[in-house]
Amino acid sequence: MQQSVAPNSPIRPKSSIADMVRYKPAVGGPGNRRMIRLSVNEGALGPSPAAVAALADCAADIHRYPQVDASGLVQTIGTHFGVDPQRVVLGCGSDQLIQYLCLAFVEPGDEVIYTQYGFLLFPMAAKIANGIPVRADDDGFTASVDAILGKVTPRTRVVFLANPNNPTGTMIPDSEVRRLRAGLPDRVLLVLDAAYAEYVTRPDYTAGIELVEETQNTVMLRTFSKMFGMAGLRLGWGYCPKEIADTMYSVNPPYGLNSSALAAGVAALNDVDFQQRSVAHNDRMMPWVQDELTRLGLEPFPTVANFCIVRFPTDPTKNAEKVKAFLAGRDILVRDMVGYGEPEFIRMSVGTEEEMRITIDAISDFLAGANA
Numbered sequence: 001m002q003q004s005v006a007p008n009s010p011i012r013p014k015s016s017i018a019d020m021v022r023y024k025p026a027v028g029g030p031g032n033r034r035m036i037r038l039s040v041n042e043g044a045l046g047p048s049p050a051a052v053a054a055l056a057d058c059a060a061d062i063h064r065y066p067q068v069d070a071s072g073l074v075q076t077i078g079t080h081f082g083v084d085p086q087r088v089v090l091g092c093g094s095d096q097l098i099q100y101l102c103l104a105f106v107e108p109g110d111e112v113i114y115t116q117y118g119f120l121l122f123p124m125a126a127k128i129a130n131g132i133p134v135r136a137d138d139d140g141f142t143a144s145v146d147a148i149l150g151k152v153t154p155r156t157r158v159v160f161l162a163n164p165n166n167p168t169g170t171m172i173p174d175s176e177v178r179r180l181r182a183g184l185p186d187r188v189l190l191v192l193d194a195a196y197a198e199y200v201t202r203p204d205y206t207a208g209i210e211l212v213e214e215t216q217n218t219v220m221l222r223t224f225s226k227m228f229g230m231a232g233l234r235l236g237w238g239y240c241p242k243e244i245a246d247t248m249y250s251v252n253p254p255y256g257l258n259s260s261a262l263a264a265g266v267a268a269l270n271d272v273d274f275q276q277r278s279v280a281h282n283d284r285m286m287p288w289v290q291d292e293l294t295r296l297g298l299e300p301f302p303t304v305a306n307f308c309i310v311r312f313p314t315d316p317t318k319n320a321e322k323v324k325a326f327l328a329g330r331d332i333l334v335r336d337m338v339g340y341g342e343p344e345f346i347r348m349s350v351g352t353e354e355e356m357r358i359t360i361d362a363i364s365d366f367l368a369g370a371n372a
């Protein structure tokens with residue numbers, strides 16, 4: 001990987017980001033539509049047809065600046081999720097909100113806690129803001145509240161928790177999230193990244209709306225990139241205490257979102273039928289995929305989201321690195337976990353039924369020793 005700036009350049013990046021390297025998205029070749037892409041956890045069913053129609057409708061108005069703060073989207077989010085629209089903050093993907101939260105609340109040298117198998121953007125955002133990322137070990141593949149609390153120091157400013165977590169697909173229940181909040185000092189901002197909340201059906205799960213409303217120091221992040229099937233439009237939102245929402249509005253770029261994303265977001269929220277189909281598809285396909293992987297002698301890990309991690313044998317002819325390459329040879333993209341120090345695992349999401357049948361057949365061929 002390349003250093004962001006050549007060593008002999010007279011222009012130096014600030015020291016907190018000097019060791020950062022370019023993020024390598026696992027999205028395959030440009031515009032390759034034939035790919036079966038299970039590598040970035042996108043929704044399986046494509047976008048809502050209503051969202052696509054809304055995009056076409058707003059095309060004639062693109063000479064107008066978008067209405068970000070007073071937009072219909074903020075109101076629609078309020079109605080759909082039962083939240084106060086005044087405290088909803090929109091972002092160009094929730095990735096951007098993660099960055100702005102760090103830029104707004106992290107002083108140079110402040111510590112930002114993230115979990116061992118947590119989302120890679122958390123430590124990146126901390127560094128960009130001149131903060132110091134601090135890793136809390138997981139318990140197995142699940143976030144550990146005790147480990148997080150054990151990392152708190154007088155310099156801790158933010159704790160990021162993806163719940164459900166990416167890449168592991170695990171979650172911690174509401175009671176544990178509350179124990180975490182109760183154990184953190186009031187001055188520590190707890191950010192609950194609930195990018196996969198729409199998929200979770202377990203009764204002991206909550207995305208964090210209540211905690212945001214009951215406390216002054218908890219933020220919940222959501223996205224349209226996963227279940228809503230709109231990753232390409234870049235649309236996310238945060239739910240914040242009033243003062244934090246005001247701060248976010250003061251640091252966010254005034255026209256930070258595009259008008260097509262706003263229009264499509266409203267349409268997607270109103271298309272409840274699409275949402276039900278998406279969740280039902282995941283509920284049906286994920287157990288099928290996991291059963292098939294188990295039947296092939298592999299070890300898929302339990303998940304509450306639309307992706308799971310699978311352990312492959314260590315045998316160098318059948319390992320995760322080899323299967324990833326084999327599948328790529330058949331235009332099937334999956335993600336490795338080398339960046340997390342777990343080279344035995346592959347992460348894959350649920351696509352359409354046809355895509356999953358093709359993928360399972362390909363893995364079966366791979367294990368039987370076929371050449372791609």
Ligand SMILES: *Cc1c(COP(=O)(O)O)cnc(C)c1O
Nearest residue numbers: 093094095119166195223225236
């Ligand atoms: C996919 C994902 C997001 C969403 O990112 P966007 O910028 O909204 O596309 C946020 N957090 C986690 C953990 C994710 O996996």
